[in-house]
Amino acid sequence: MVSLVIDIGNTFTKLAIFNNRTIAKTVVLEQFNIEMLREHLAAYPVTHSVISSVDADVTAFEALLQQETRYQRFNSTYTAGIxxxxxxxxxxxxxxxxxxxxxxxxxxxxxxxxxxxxxxxxxxxxxxxxxxxxxxxxxxxxxxxxxxxxxxxxxxxxxxxxxxxxxxxxxxxxxxxxxxxxxxxxxxxxxxxxxxxxxxxxxxxxxxxxxxxxxxxxxxxxxxxxxxxxxxxxxxxxxxxxxxxxx
Known part of the structure; x- marks a missing residue:
């Protein structure tokens, strides 16, 4: 499983590519746009993805990820066994x-x-x-x-x-x-x-x-x-x- 994980905060966006549970790449960005997302999807065989974002409008990101991967929008219902x-x-x-x-x-x-x-x-x-x-x-x-x-x-x-x-x-x-x-x-x-x-x-x-x-x-x-x-x-x-x- 190759996963794309995106954490959009108030100041920075943190992005990581995981090969199962091993980090293959991490990036910290002040600005994150749809073209950057396309570049990462083209560079890695991503099968699954998740975005965590409280305030930012991620509609465009979600549309692309839903098309290219198995996508989840992280929220409080996803407790992963906690x-x-x-x-x-x-x-x-x-x-x-x-x-x-x-x-x-x-x-x-x-x-x-x-x-x-x-x-x-x-x-x-x-x-x-x-x-x-x-x-x-x-x-x-x-x-x-x-x-x-x-x-x-x-x-x-x-x-x-x-x-x-x-x-x-x-x-x-x-x-x-x-x-x-x-x-x-x-x-x-x-x-x-x-x-x-x-x-x-x-x-x-x-x-x-x-x-x-x-x-x-x-x-x-x-x-x-x-x-x-x-x-x-x-x-x-x-x-x-x-x-x-x-x-």
Missing amino acids: KNHYKTPGSLGLDRLAAVIGASAEFPNRNSLVIDAGTCITYDLVDADKNYFGGSISPGLAMRYQAMHTFTQRLPSVNFSGSFNSPYGDDTPSAMQSGVQNGLLFEVSGFIESYKKTADDLQVILCGGDFKFFDTRLKNSIFAPIVKADPYLVLKGLNEVIHYYNA
């Missing part, structure tokens, strides 16, 4: 659902905490029996910096600094960096510690655009043995949907 206990499944972000599907497939029979570090940071646990009850949503790195500048009169506009590595700041910009970056690390560590108390054999999986910031720092912490970075987790979850419903 027992979704979320009280409002229709409002659950599709990236969060795809990520826990991917985590359960990658680490079967294990409690997995997915930390998706994007515009917002989400924390979602799927347990060893494939139960998903919900999670947490928190402002991400860029959002926290922007909020401090936007909602105050005197705090400057400060950006993320990968080189910042101090427990405190000695001027206003570095104090903001300490508050945002150290604060987020404390938050992430706190969530992991909390879940470890109730979920045995915990696996932590990092994904999202800012995953490298957390990966680097958590790999130097007491959590290093249980932390894994997987930037393709959502795409793997979408591919798992194809396999589950086309077995």
